[in-house]
Amino acid sequence: MAGGEIVPYQGAAGVLSTYLSQENGSASDNTPDNFGVDIFIDDFEDEFPMPDSADIEGWVPESRRANEQRPWGQQFGARPKVHEVNQPFKAQERGWRLLDLHPNRDHKEEYYRLAGTPAELRIMLQIVRATREMVGRNINFEEWFKLWQDGFPEFKENRATTNFPLVGEHPWRGKTENKPRFREWTKPQQRLNFGFRTIEYWRDRSNETESIVLSGTDLQLVNHIIQIEYEGGGAGASKNLNRTWPLLKGQPEIKLYFLGDKKASGEISFRIMDKSDDPKNPLPSISKLDLTKYARLIKENFAVPELFTWEKGREVVSYRNRYQGFEGWYLCKNETAGRALISRMLAVAGHQLDESSLRFTTAPASAFPADPPDITVLGEVIGQNADRPIVDVKFYRAEIKLSKIRTPIFLNERARIVYE
Template identity: 30%
Template sequence: MPQKPATKRLTLDTDEPSLLFAINDLLSTGGIDFDEWWDEFSKPPASKTGKEIEIWTKPKFIDTTPKNKSGVGRWIKYFPNKEDESTFYNLSGTDRDLVHHINAIGYQQSGSTENVPGKNSKPPLKGFPLIELRFVSPDKKVGIKWIRCAGYTDDEKIASLKLAKLITPADIKMWTSKIKTIFGDTKYVWKKGKECLSYSGQIARLQGLEGYAYVRNKQDGIDLFTSLLKIFDAVPDKDGFNRSESTSTTKYTKQTKEITVVGQKVTPDERRPVVDCEFDRAILKLPLLNKPIPLVKRNVILYK
């Protein structure tokens, strides 16, 4: 039976610091340079016809690693589609771990019978007409929510191909009336808070509504998304909601201390303030029209 070696700490001579750096780098990266890998991963695919590039969606990530973090690896927020900030993943680990996680997300999303890449499998919302609703707090801060008029278009060519219904003044009047009833007549209040409720998924996209809202609790967020969908006589997918809340007790507290910015004293705005925002107005934005169409102001119909 071999003898147990005497306990001894590994030490390096003063002329061998590079070995420590090499070991630390290997532990932190797992032998992969994530930034170098990302440069290649985030490039559009090569194509002879150009069709692949047309449907390609560019990913992005935000490094969220705390500056004072000690230990191996880093944290990132990964967005499979940089245009869709409601769908993201919080990832952590070595560079090798991050690459593995991102590839796993791609494999998971692409697991359809048609073998369509996951980040291209959701119907695009960009290009559909957009209804914008504005909510105002007592201190005149504005909160905005959007919902797409999914299935509608202002482009006659698209309508002629029966890819969507051509918007008519009658449609706009109907939506305007519903907005007045749902939001204006009730003096609807968006109860903003520190929690984040997202509504996403295939059904949410087909309904023209995929996004998130800062609210005080889950039910307040569900009520907000439900009210938005009522404009189109739709109901939310109960499985499409996800709630998140920061574990920090100080991250979103109200700032009272002044800081100096380019020589001037300022008090930073509060992040995720707890405030009531009352419905103020709604407008319609059409892709082919250069200016928005006013629909409702408070409980007064503007579109005639």
């Protein structure tokens, strides 16, 4: 029906002809919009904002971002840009249209050339955009690095009790002049040609002599940098940075044993990093006087005025600082119990707690039930012991293991110093 007039049915051929005419445009009609994709492109670039009359108050915040000038979750100036390569009249002659999609109009080096009818282009534009988000190509390295080097100051909501302050001393390095930096090696055209970029990265911008070359996509570079920060960078980085975590193997190891009711027990250990019993090791040789000192410190921290109680439970308190000789996680009732345990071990090794090395992880009670149900194996009902039981265990004894001596050397038994 058009203008009140009933349009007669034209048959299947007529319907197809009308559809193709709308898709390909009319050679006699010079109006570009009639080609069928221009209006769609305008809305696509702005992520299809709803009209002012639409009721979007009840929508979740992310679904309202287009109407809040944040199309596709980006700043308005960084929204996509679709550039028309062959104009509508030329496209009408050939039967298809050619477009270049720039997912971020501020970064022209990334683009995707698309060709097809308007219906095909509408589908392809949305598929390319969605695929980028699913594979992580939507990450912009420069924007990420600005936040990284400053310790993510915009992320404030859950940092009331963080180990990393928002202001003052730099959270990654201690001082702002020590924050990381990078230098771009590849030009925009090279990044486009090769599909990756190469940078030179400094963990500490004040130290010009220690840098490492990183290469990959923006997402891969982010992963590289995080790995270097928390894991020392691996063998490739150690050659350039000369700054990796020290090895724990071969260093003197102190072990502490705990006992509780109903056969409950516990065992923890840490390494002494400033002494060695290996003549080839350049560190000072460990002495009998050192062993006496460790035994005395163990007694002071774990046996007097009463035996120290390790409150074991479902939660995990981990402490990773190889420079201090620690790389372990401990099951505790809560963070306070974990801190108490780790602090006393550190005191024996002659160190203080480093907050940046401490992590606390909670576990739901349903994951580790106190009374797990029985199971049936080969027709027999088998009772199951609780994983991560909540139990108190008290300090029982301590020993030290040296790499060149096969048997451990006993240091303490409860409040009594065995090695003197």
